[in-house]
Amino acid sequence: MSGYGKNYQVIVVGAGHAGCEAALAAARMGCVTLLLTIGLDTVAQMSCNPSIGGLAKGHLVHEVDALGGEMGINIDVTGIQFRRLNTRKGPAVRAARAQADRMAYSTRMKNVIESELLLDLKQGLVDELLFDKGRVVGVRTREGISFYGETVVLTTGTFMRGLIHVGLNSYAGGRAGEPSAEGISGSLSGYGLRVGRLKTGTPARLSARSIDFSKLERQPGDKLIKPFSFMTNKIERKQVDCYIAETNEKTHQIIRDNLDKSPLFAGVIEGIGPRYCPSIEDKVVRFPDKKSHQSFIEPEGVRGSEMYPSGLSTSLPPDVQLAYFRSMTGFEKVEIMRPGYAIEYDFVEPLQLKASLETKSVMGLFHAGQINGTSGYEEAAGQGLLAGINAARQCQNKEPIVIGRDRGYLGVMVDDLITQPTTDPYRMFTSRSEYRLLLREDNADQRLTELGRKIGLVSDARWEKYLKKQEEVVAATHIIKTEIVTSSNREVVEKLELGVLKSGLSLEQLLRRPEINIKRLEEVLPKLGTFSAQALEQVEIAVKYEGYIKRQLEQVEKFREQEDIRIPADIAYDLIPSISTEVREKLKQTKPISLGHAARIQGVTPAAIAVIQIYLRKKYHG
């Protein structure tokens, strides 16, 4: 055994979407950081679909961006098709989505990591965690090198005891063509952490030149692109189309005929898969009445020849995969470049984490991404960023950063993870947020830039741009509230089709009308034209949704009442009378940090919360 001879403050294991954010954050906050990856060529790899964003996920990317994370900028630079979803369902549920040039995405992220001064990127497969007196002190690789660090962030993805299934064949592996990490789970369970098993899957990759695109429906991106990052002004990369294909009865018949070869149906797979992302065999069995299933055919790059068929993940054998693809229109002569597969992997039940993403039982050990039972690049990036921030803050003797459910999807996600038992891989949905109308993509900067600045991840350039936008919002709001339109403003009245005005109306009053939006006001009042579209958008939303925003804020206020009652770490639940043993055990295990947190733990009754509240008041406030 040999030590590496350099002591780190933060060691990040895994260079996926969580690991990259964690390592970058820690290093940018001034910590000497090591990022260990099994393969130097697979940094920020998109293991499944080559896209970023979508509902709630786009929101997460915006939040990561506002805090000074990298994902938003990275997709803006490498995106090859941008589409804004839900443009007509309301501002809070609009979301950005982009296809990435997979290789470009990975390469650019690697370059960013390599150019970070305090950050070392190294190849190494971690076999064992090193502990000392209840805290983690480093990691040891398969090659026998020990790296010592004050904190360790585990972002293991699907690599911990990864088991790949293709048909009834299975082999150890963390991703197609890459080895698994067999030793870490043992290190963790040896230290008392509960480890569970989950499953996910990915479809085959198809050769672009073997597909007859003329038979498929073309799906172009948006002409007017709204970037993910607050800092991106323009999308430079060449944009491409996606295509829409469909399965048919024949496809389904082939699948049905071969179910016995599916490890899922043969009972070989013990891990639980994501409900929102079932394999095609699952969909055919569960929805037998559906005559066809849609698939978006997404390019994995501008030049590359692999195409990703969404919604068709599978663990059927390659010959069956080929047969059912060839039954689809446009795919008669398709060639599979890489077969689809299912993968089982270990995760660590996230109820064992603090809100800082540090494990409760091992000091200095942080978890982010799929190890916490989540799925998705964006979910991973968000957790990675928070884990990296909090690992760095621990090294710097600072209080951990916790984002409330009312402040961001990041907060909703972490709170869900540490209070609700994981039943299947966790993905973010907007319906998970109680305060959805407040947590919008368009105001992520307003919600989190200041926090990011305080943490030390928001650059001067971003901070100045942010302040400028805030100033513009204030100035534009002032104009909207004070400028009055009367019948003497004939041109304005005419252009806005206001008819006969009995008395003067403020711009704010006009803006409340459904048929008038900020663009129309801007057209008739050149004064407003001096403000950025982003600033005007905030003004418009604040006016048009004033009533709803007010109601949500009232709900937040109620929520805060319980949330702000902290439960001290040394609370003795055994001394509190009249709580059931079951509830008492749950509380002792979960160690909630606030009364609100306690109330969200499954099985903790309102009566128990009342009793705890009395106890706290008695004991700590006389």
Next chain:
Amino acid sequence: MNTTDTIIAPATAPGEGGIAIVRISGADAKSALLHHFKPSSKIKELESHRLYHGSLRDNDDCPVDEVMIVYMSAPHTYTRDDVVEIHCHGSQQVVRSILSLYLSYGIRLAQPGEFTYRAYMNGRLDLSQAEAVSSLIHSKSDSSRRLALSQVEGALSREIYSFAANLKQILVLSEAWIDFPEEELPVEDLGVISGIIRQIKSKIVAITDSYSCGRVLLEGASILLTGQPNVGKSSLLNALLGEDRAIVTSVPGTTRDLLEEGLTIEGVPVRLVDTAGLRESSDFVELEGIRRAEKKLSEADLVLFVVDSSEKLTEADLYVHDRCVGLPAFLVLTKSDKPTCVGDLSFCDFPAYKISSKTGEGLDQLRLAISIFLTGDYLPASDSVMLTERRHYEALIFCLESLGRATCLLDDNPSLELLAFELREALYHLGQISGETTTESLLDDIFSGFCIGK
């Protein structure tokens, strides 16, 4: 449970007593009291723990009731917050009017056990007694739920469940449309959704309309007898009661006090209230009686305007008639055993009944008419739902408000996120009645109902 706002609830049991007490607790208790209380003598400042006499007045400065009030400043009170107690007349109608007055002022109706909860929360009892809280909260909420369930034998809760289930289906669909725009989901047909919401709305309206009727069945309706002295009100009262309760003499104004008597008419519990006659008078004692009668008149569920059919109609009769216009009223013509000489009654729009207290003629018809009037279309059929609890009534009204906004949204600004917001709120209020939170398993419903997965 929020413990910082101001709450109100009756402190005495429902039913008729000499007096009833309404209690307000919280920081706004004093200002709320002063907003409606007019002391009978000038006072500079309300002293804590002192009884004051005066009247409660509504926003138009009309008297609601003559009351005694006591203001108790924190912390020497039951809840350790500022507490106000209003001692009013012991009629449920008075109590209800006072509650309405303060609810519209912005004070919240207390949950069952909430005063006690606050008392504990504010440390009135020591830790060893904390155990009691837990069981208290349990038993209070359980018992109120049991009560609610038994009251209508589960019919109300069945209805609530079905509304909640329907609304949840719409919410699930809306959430699916929001979160899965790229999946193959049912077509976004907002017209259908609007139709379903309107249907649920009208069903809830039918239930909230039954509130007064349900309340009548639970608390009893008040029927007020009014008319000129000596036209036979007391005889009618006694005939309906079947015994001599009121003093019947031919001296006008014998029935000085309001006599309240409980009985059931065709299964409907009623309280018959006989009043001093309504007329212009200078006698001080009588004036007071008249004043109270006029106030009672406006509170009654039904007014019986009593006229002697054997005498010619007088100016005084017309005076009483005018006071009844606009109120739910019957015209009762007494002494049908004597020759009729009352004259033309076509000016009176009230349903008219001819009776004789002496022979009993017409009394059965009158009883039947009264019971039908009071219970209206809500005669207790086996599966009809009746609302008796103010708390339930309020929850449904809040639910209706949300649904109302939802339908408006669908009409002119179909934004799914706002629709979902209103639906969640509507479901929350239904959950206040059923005790169920239905929005937690939304995702389960989405995944089991639709083929999601790209």
